[in-house]
Amino acid sequence: MTTTEVIILSDIKRDPALGDRLTPAEHQLRTCIQCGTCTASCPSASAMDISPRKMWRMVQLGMLDEVLHSKTMWLCSICYQCQVRCPRGIPLTETIAKLKQVAIQQQIKQWRESTRFYLTFSDVMQRYGRMRETEFMARYFLSTNPFEALGYATMGLTLLRRGKLKPELPTLWGEGKLAKLFDRVAELEGRK
Amino acid sequence: MKSYIFYPGCSMDASAQEYKGAMLAVFKALGAEVKEIEDWTCCGASVAPVMSDLLGMALPARNLALAEKMGNDRTMVVGCSACFTSFARTNAAVADSATLARVNQALEVENLSYGGTVTVRHMLDILANDFGAAAIAAKVKRPLTGLKVAPYYGCQTVRPYSSFDDGQHPWSMTGILEALGATVYHHLQEASCCGTALLTTKPELGLRIAGSILEAALPADCLATVCPMCHMNLDSYQDKVSRVIGKPIKIPVTFLPQLIGIAFGLPEGEMQFKRHVVPVEPALAKVPA
Numbered sequence: 409m410t411t412t413e414v415i416i417l418s419d420i421k422r423d424p425a426l427g428d429r430l431t432p433a434e435h436q437l438r439t440c441i442q443c444g445t446c447t448a449s450c451p452s453a454s455a456m457d458i459s460p461r462k463m464w465r466m467v468q469l470g471m472l473d474e475v476l477h478s479k480t481m482w483l484c485s486i487c488y489q490c491q492v493r494c495p496r497g498i499p500l501t502e503t504i505a506k507l508k509q510v511a512i513q514q515q516i517k518q519w520r521e522s523t524r525f526y527l528t529f530s531d532v533m534q535r536y537g538r539m540r541e542t543e544f545m546a547r548y549f550l551s552t553n554p555f556e557a558l559g560y561a562t563m564g565l566t567l568l569r570r571g572k573l574k575p576e577l578p579t580l581w582g583e584g585k586l587a588k589l590f591d592r593v594a595e596l597e598g599r600k
Numbered sequence: 601m602k603s604y605i606f607y608p609g610c611s612m613d614a615s616a617q618e619y620k621g622a623m624l625a626v627f628k629a630l631g632a633e634v635k636e637i638e639d640w641t642c643c644g645a646s647v648a649p650v651m652s653d654l655l656g657m658a659l660p661a662r663n664l665a666l667a668e669k670m671g672n673d674r675t676m677v678v679g680c681s682a683c684f685t686s687f688a689r690t691n692a693a694v695a696d697s698a699t700l701a702r703v704n705q706a707l708e709v710e711n712l713s714y715g716g717t718v719t720v721r722h723m724l725d726i727l728a729n730d731f732g733a734a735a736i737a738a739k740v741k742r743p744l745t746g747l748k749v750a751p752y753y754g755c756q757t758v759r760p761y762s763s764f765d766d767g768q769h770p771w772s773m774t775g776i777l778e779a780l781g782a783t784v785y786h787h788l789q790e791a792s793c794c795g796t797a798l799l800t801t802k803p804e805l806g807l808r809i810a811g812s813i814l815e816a817a818l819p820a821d822c823l824a825t826v827c828p829m830c831h832m833n834l835d836s837y838q839d840k841v842s843r844v845i846g847k848p849i850k851i852p853v854t855f856l857p858q859l860i861g862i863a864f865g866l867p868e869g870e871m872q873f874k875r876h877v878v879p880v881e882p883a884l885a886k887v888p889a
Contacts, residue, residue, distance in 0.1 A: 451792065451793050451795075451809050451812075452798070452805055452809070455802070455804075455805045482801070482802070483798070483802060483805060485755075485793045485795055485796045485797070485798050485806075485809065486646045486755075486756075486793075486796060487755035487756075487759070487792075487793030487796075488755055488756065488759040488760045488767075489755065489759065489793070491759075491760055492759050492760050492767045492768070493768075501760070502649070502689075505646070505649045505650050505656075506653075508650040509650055509651070509652065509653075512650065512651070521801055522801050522802075525797060525800065525801050526647050526650050526651065529645070529647040530647055530648070530651050533641075533642045533644065533647070533648070533659070537641040537642060538610045538613070538641060538642050539610035539611070539614070539642055539645075540614075541610075541611075541614055541615055545800070548800070556803075559803075559840075562839075563836060563837070563839070563840070563877075566836075566877055567615070567836060567877070570874065570875045570876065570877060571617075571875050572615045572832075572836070572875055572877075573614075573615060574614055585641065586641060586642075586659075588709040588710065589658060589659070589662065589706060589707075589709055589710055590655070591709075592658075592705075592706050592708070592709045593652060593654045593655045593658050593706050594652075596654060596702065596705055596706055597652055597653075597654055599652075
């Protein structure tokens with residue numbers, strides 16, 4: 409049996425320009441015809457609380473809070489299947505990145521293990537100029553769920569033995585390799 | 601002589617060194633000159649565009665500018681599909697001159713400037729289209745007769761920026777594997793997503809996604825991949841995948857250039873299969889010496 413959820417739009421806080429702010433090409437999202445090809449193409453759809461089709465409708469309606477508190481965007485694996493199949497040619501996968509930008513800027517706490525992933529990755533990039541996989545994984549798990557890390561310990565040891573992971577000591581002082589570029593970008597975008 | 605600029609990217613220089621080694625050995629055997637960019641840095645992967653629009657272009661553009669300095673109108677080859685997407689996305693964006701100017705404003709602090717002239721191509725594209733199956737077949741000394749190989753392209757190799765293959769039904773590995781003498785085992789997950797970072801952030805879901813690919817390829821002797829992330833997810837997590845899907849999964853996962861190296865008669869040691877989690881030896885044992 410299916411249930412129908414009724415949302416009274418006048419009862420909720422909305423940001424009608426949300427869709428336009430998210431897509432590179434203005435108004436593209438408004439052309440969504442709700443066909444559901446995105447949901448049918450998504451390898452993660454079954455685990456989402458709001459299907460991609462429904463999420464895009466909510467974005468069209470400016471339901472920012474509901475979209476940011478849904479886990480849907482964090483289950484996207486960036487496989488571009490919805491984007492290449494969208495009959496309206498909307499850059500859906502790239503718009504998910506924009507939604508994540510908003511969620512990180514607003515420091516939405518609910519999906520911390522996902523936002524930590526991006527923030528830790530970004531910090532390692534800035535510091536060393538290259539990804540250091542071992543340090544990244546260690547810092548990521550310590551900042552989210554150290555117990556989860558135990559489940560990865562056996563695999564981590566196997567990878568170290570095979571030479572797949574390099575044990576490297578972190579450098580926590582001095583200017584990061586890409587610090588100047590990160591700072592300049594922040595300055596140009598008015599974040600600094 | 602074919603000549604390429606090479607951007608290895610973080611994974612090919614660390615966890616997937618065997619991919620880099622095999623790719624360079626195969627390119628050399630095919631008579632191509634490959635020059636690695638000095639002082640390259642991370643392309644930003646799918647993380648930088650989430651931090652900011654400009655960072656998502658500035659990090660790849662830094663490397664494109666370095667490649668451009670090595671000579672105009674050069675081709676830059678990448679083996680990682682996430683790097684490939686970052687560079688192709690940036691090149692598409694900087695076709696707009698205002699965007700290019702803004703990216704260059706950022707690059708000023710690195711004393712670099714990008715003119716938008718570097719062509720970025722995936723390693724698979726070079727193998728399939730610059731060398732081609734005939735040139736590869738001509739170099740085969742040890743045909744992979746009897747080896748059943750399941751191609752796996754993953755997502756970003758062929759979507760959305762690939763101009764060399766179909767984003768839904770890719771085929772460019774088929775000709776190469778046939779040229780090596782292998783039997784191609786086609787399955788329904790060749791262009792599916794490996795689960796990427798979900799295996800770390802959302803393991804319950806990520807492991808199921810990786811599991812569906814491994815399960816589809818199981819009748820083959822091994823998988824052939826062309827991306828370090830796909831390889832890591834498919835090779836390293838098979839124990840965890842088995843537990844989550846409640847079915848034992850064990851299948852060797854190779855990088856395509858390793859298989860080409862073996863068929864070219866290059867030393868097995870040079871292909872560094874020992875770095876893989878699931879032993880590749882049972883598959884290699886099927887190849888006549």
